[in-house]
Amino acid sequence: MNIKMQCCGLVILFVIGCFFQQQKRVRIYTERIFVWTYRMVAVCVSLDILSLVAIDSMDRLPLMLVDVACKLYNTSLVLVVMLGLLYAAVDAYPDEIYVKFLRGSIAAAAAEAVCIFLLPIEYVTDGAGKFLYTFGPSIYATYISGLIFMVATVVVLVRRREYINSRRFEAVSLWLVCWLGSSLIQLCIKELLLVGFGATMGVLVLYVKLENPETYIDRQTGMFNSNALTYFLRERHEKGQHFPILVLVLEDYSNIGLDKEEVEAIRLEVEDCLQRTGAWLFRKSEDEMVMLFAEGTPADAAKDMLVRRFSETWGRSRVVLHPGWISLSDAQLLADSDELGRALRHVRQDVRQVLGRYDVEITGEVLEQMRKEKRVERLLLDGIENDRIEVYYQPIYNTKEQRFTCAEALVRIYDGENHLIRPSVFIEVAEKNGMILKLGRIVFEKVCRLMKEEHPEQYGLRYIEVNLSTVQCADKDLADDYISILKKYDLPPERINLEITESASLLAKETLQRNMERMMDYGIRFSLDDFGTGQSNLNYIMDMPVDIVKFDREMSQAFFENDKAHFVMNAAISMVHGMEMKTVSEGIETEEQLRKMEDMGISYIQGYYFSKPLPQDAFLSFLKEKNGADEVAV
Numbered sequence: 001m002n003i004k005m006q007c008c009g010l011v012i013l014f015v016i017g018c019f020f021q022q023q024k025r026v027r028i029y030t031e032r033i034f035v036w037t038y039r040m041v042a043v044c045v046s047l048d049i050l051s052l053v054a055i056d057s058m059d060r061l062p063l064m065l066v067d068v069a070c071k072l073y074n075t076s077l078v079l080v081v082m083l084g085l086l087y088a089a090v091d092a093y094p095d096e097i098y099v100k101f102l103r104g105s106i107a108a109a110a111a112e113a114v115c116i117f118l119l120p121i122e123y124v125t126d127g128a129g130k131f132l133y134t135f136g137p138s139i140y141a142t143y144i145s146g147l148i149f150m151v152a153t154v155v156v157l158v159r160r161r162e163y164i165n166s167r168r169f170e171a172v173s174l175w176l177v178c179w180l181g182s183s184l185i186q187l188c189i190k191e192l193l194l195v196g197f198g199a200t201m202g203v204l205v206l207y208v209k210l211e212n213p214e215t216y217i218d219r220q221t222g223m224f225n226s227n228a229l230t231y232f233l234r235e236r237h238e239k240g241q242h243f244p245i246l247v248l249v250l251e252d253y254s255n256i257g258l259d260k261e262e263v264e265a266i267r268l269e270v271e272d273c274l275q276r277t278g279a280w281l282f283r284k285s286e287d288e289m290v291m292l293f294a295e296g297t298p299a300d301a302a303k304d305m306l307v308r309r310f311s312e313t314w315g316r317s318r319v320v321l322h323p324g325w326i327s328l329s330d331a332q333l334l335a336d337s338d339e340l341g342r343a344l345r346h347v348r349q350d351v352r353q354v355l356g357r358y359d360v361e362i363t364g365e366v367l368e369q370m371r372k373e374k375r376v377e378r379l380l381l382d383g384i385e386n387d388r389i390e391v392y393y394q395p396i397y398n399t400k401e402q403r404f405t406c407a408e409a410l411v412r413i414y415d416g417e418n419h420l421i422r423p424s425v426f427i428e429v430a431e432k433n434g435m436i437l438k439l440g441r442i443v444f445e446k447v448c449r450l451m452k453e454e455h456p457e458q459y460g461l462r463y464i465e466v467n468l469s470t471v472q473c474a475d476k477d478l479a480d481d482y483i484s485i486l487k488k489y490d491l492p493p494e495r496i497n498l499e500i501t502e503s504a505s506l507l508a509k510e511t512l513q514r515n516m517e518r519m520m521d522y523g524i525r526f527s528l529d530d531f532g533t534g535q536s537n538l539n540y541i542m543d544m545p546v547d548i549v550k551f552d553r554e555m556s557q558a559f560f561e562n563d564k565a566h567f568v569m570n571a572a573i574s575m576v577h578g579m580e581m582k583t584v585s586e587g588i589e590t591e592e593q594l595r596k597m598e599d600m601g602i603s604y605i606q607g608y609y610f611s612k613p614l615p616q617d618a619f620l621s622f623l624k625e626k627n628g629a630d631e632v633a634v
């Protein structure tokens with residue numbers, strides 16, 4: 001029965017081998033470890049059969065020869081368990097540490113093999129002389145050695161869990177269950193030899209769960225998929241290999257009506273071009289083909305061939321595809337293999353306005369900018385989660401009343417070491433990743449809380465201006481969110497003035513106008529911020545229902561330095577006042593500038609001449625000192 005069971009194991013291994021050899025393989029290091037494990041299990045099962053045959057022929061063979069056959073089988077068991085440990089650890093450690101781990105494991109297995117061969121082995125038979133099982137010091141050494149490697153495997157799985165691919169973790173865990181289960185059964189029922197068959201079932205688990213080549217193949221195109229790219233790139237990157245990467249981006253790929261056969265034709269032609277350069281082709285996402293080239297091989301020749309081919313038509317419909325190209329001259333510029341995906345998203349986000357018609361190189365500067373944005377993103381997230389978002393207030397001077405009647409709310413963030421991060425560092429990042437929506441709501445709520453709880457109106461403050469970013473202006477829920485916050489604090493809407501910019505309105509004019517109409521009906525007023533920037537348009541003022549126009553610092557400063565700017569701003573002020581809107585001049589820093597702006601009829605003055613932006617307590621103290629008590633009852 002035992003020989004028949006091991007023969008079944010050999011049949012299973014043969015079937016696995018046939019499937020494995022017929023499939024397209026990515027040939028990464030983990031795959032090679034699996035191949036060695038597969039071969040050793042096949043040797044182990046074969047030696048199990050050989051040892052059983054030798055024991056059955058014990059009366060005709062020298063005892064030493066039978067001992068050698070049994071000890072070879074026991075040694076192969078230890079080697080299989082050792083390979084299981086190496087297979088589990090291949091993701092868990094950097095390449096240089098894994099090499100030391102490999103050498104240490106081989107040395108330990110060699111020492112254990114010597115013990116197995118030097119120690120005696122005994123055979124148990126029944127009363128009729130029929131063999132039942134083996135035991136003795138050599139067998140005990142085998143079990144102890146196998147247990148040591150199993151425990152080491154469990155330690156690696158537990159302690160290095162975060163570094164191990166989840167599918168590998170599951171596959172190795174199931175393999176351990178097969179091993180332990182078969183070993184315990186054999187330990188309890190010594191006549192039933194299951195360990196070798198258990199190793200076969202473990203290999204079957206590894207193949208089905210992880211090493212099935214289909215795991216690395218994209219079903220639609222037949223190319224290697226993102227899983228294969230991750231492993232392949234990680235292995236070559238950790239080995240310190242210098243190789244270029246070329247990414248072909250077909251953003252109109254899914255919208256041009258190509259059928260499956262035509263998509264396959266594209267893949268085959270791309271692969272045909274790459275075969276001449278020895279490149280590997282991967283489908284990272286629906287519209288990204290990633291090409292990894294051999295170490296030291298330039299990608300220019302392959303790119304030139306592909307560019308020429310894509311200038312022609314494709315498929316029966318004779319469509320012309322317009323790919324984008326993203327290149328990286330050396331993969332070692334990446335901090336790690338996972339950074340490629342982040343870099344591609346970063347680059348494509350920056351060139352989204354020119355879909356499918358770009359040729360961009362990922363340079364060291366691009367990667368450093370991306371890493372900087374990632375660090376800022378983490379600081380933003382940490383600031384939001386740990387309430388490190390602060391609102392500073394810059395007082396605004398009312399030239400008619402000669403006092404401070406309003407202020408602008410400005411967001412600030414503190415890092416974990418209580419250092420202030422300025423908006424120029426994080427606002428652009430927050431807008432790019434969408435976190436500006438949550439950040440804006442936090443700022444607005446903090447402003448409403450200040451107005452409700454501290455009653456700054458008793459010091460003459462009538463309203464606070466809150467900035468809206470371009471992303472917020474495009475948010476269809478903006479009006480409902482902000483009105484609900486005002487209702488939450490039971491705050492009169494005239495206590496708030498929202499600042500929009502021209503760039504925001506140009507990008508999301510219809511959505512912004514709907515939000516503005518909804519909020520104006522509720523009683524909220526609006527200002528046009530940063531008037532005088534690159535997209536200024538005087539006619540625009542007539543289209544948007546704002547009450548105040550703010551001249552940005554650059555335009556205010558240019559007024560004092562440039563005759564043409566003086567003339568332009570003078571005309572703009574006259575036009576704005578003619579439409580019965582108020583004006584604010586930002587960036588005023590000297591008394592002379594203040595007097596000239598007052599002479600020009602500017603309604604409000606904002607700048608460092610009066611105060612830089614202040615934290616809440618300092619701002620309230622400023623109002624008390626400068627304005628004193630107001631007649632408004634609280």
